Amino acid sequence: MTEHTTNTGRTEQTGHAGRSGHAGGPGHAPGGADAYEVVVVGGGAAGLSAALVLGRARRRTLVVDAGEPRNAPAAHMQGYLSRDGMSPAEFLATGREEIARYGVELVRDRVVDATRDGGFAVALAGGRTVRARQLVVATGLKDELPPVEGLAERFGRDVLHCPYCHGWEVRDQAFGVLATSPMSVHQALMVTQWSKDVKLFLHTVGEAELSDEDLRRLAAAGVDVVPGEVAALVVEDDRLTGVRLAGGGTAADGTVHARQVLFVAPRAVPRTGLLARLGAETTETPFGRYPVVDGRGLTTVPGLWAAGNASGFAEQVVNAASRGYRAGAAINGELLTADLDAAVRV
Template identity: 70%
Template sequence: MEDRAYDVVVVGGGAAGLSAALVLGRSRRRVLVVDAGEPRNAPAAHMQGYLSRDGMPPAEFLGEGRRELERYGTDAVRDRVAAVSPDGKGEFTVALADGGAVHARRVVLATGVVDELPGVPGVAERWGRDVLHCPYCHGWEVRDEAFGVLAPEPFNSHQALLVTQWSKDVTLFLRTVRDLPDAEWERLSAAGVQVVEGEVSGLEVEDDGLTGVRLADGRVFPRTVLFVASKPVVRDGLLTALGAEFRETPVGPFPVVDETFRTTVPGVWAVGNAAGPMEQVINAAGAGYRAGTVINAELLLKDIDTETARRRAGAFTPEAEAEVARRVAGGRVHGLAG
């Protein structure tokens, strides 16, 4: 960070951010990754469904990613971004929480989401262990165990029906839900889901393992796994301050992005869970890669067009021509001083 000027600043060091930084570093771009060290999947012991990395601990996966970036001269700091401010010339000043600031031609936001959990005592403490959300992430590891499912608000039966693929012993706890449409009762019955009415007051735990779900009336239902539908809340502070457009989703607002994950703010991309609630690790990495390739090409063509315009205006000196030729040959083109 000696001259504090970068082609791209990546905010967030999860799978999406590191993937974007990797492809940009391999494109000989100067990149800074600013990471607060709060990955969404930190509570999980392992991550699944990522080809060649299935079962790898999340911390180990991210550590390996950071080591790979070192090969390409990418800078990284453990910090937060306090603000991203347009500089009036199509680029940005990125203010860090430690009081410093850097310049960025483009910004990638990979800030992810925060999971809001049901306010049932014990759920937050066991999150990512035997209180789970995604059966694609954890279903195989807990297959054929006794599943419980907390009914979400507003209610839909999707999660309770889905987890029957991994266990036929599934109990849905309706909590505050009082009436279900006949069609919902029929589907749950056809799937073999037991339905229990009544508010849930807490979890039963023995020897650091879930053993049951306790209702407010004192009844306890033996369960060893509990699925809950968390509410993923996007960390949208930076995008909101920039005036980004948002769209409504079933779980709340997320930024509008195009197929390359470009937001409605020129020069700013949002990748991974910062762009949508359903991005698993492998999807997030793919989003970062795609954004990185588009950003590199955009910067390259912008610089070439700038030099072309200068040539046409007669401002292209032999020295400047030699310099741009050198940079093009090296795969890296920057605007030259006039």
């Protein structure tokens, strides 16, 4: 049974009243308890930021959150001005409290389908169907890690993917970089900003795949290149101590390189299935297939928006919040214009 929890704020009774004060005016969402002006799918930084803007604009808004934030494995998030070092869980809890003050509802559920019929009919796993004039998809992405023994268990601790997120905290330790594509060379060069003891484990990348320019840059940066496939991580006393290569056909007799931190580039899988089902145009990027959006986050489907990592790979928490804010403000303007145009035609 899917858990449902709804958060409503003290201002709920007045938060959704139209500015004109009559049915059909701006801020009015006809159709009963399950009809909203905006439904936001995803309760991460992007979704909550969009909902905050919409709630403050007195729009009847629902956030549907499956409770699967991408950065859940991390103990802290960094680089967000005034929130540097805050845990992701605390950040999201604070955001949920803030949207509740403005009457925004949040339900812990999963969207299983959506259809277009003038607006959007959004089906939830718990059996409820809600309607929306505008729909924001902020479902983020999922990280798929290489199948190396011990890697997934350490992810977000001493197995990391982003030096801007975690580099300062592990500075001057012995770094490894797990190469899963020639692009891993860039990651190895980048992390030398935080440590001068860096080894690039080629893993599934053959030496022939590295260009002469790659090799010159790695040498100039002081990065040691280690050929061979990585079999497993070595963990002692709940901390990473080494990287074991496969040797002689078994992991047991492979060489162990002492390392304290391992950087890896997960395969990013955007959670954009809902956008595709609704007919949004997508485009292939080096990081996966993402929706085509304008500068505000509007897809090629009228009323359908994408924000955060559902709209692009490189959205850090602060960027995702910004994209959500931008989408929320744009949606409010779209709804206002539509309502006023409808009033003029009457």
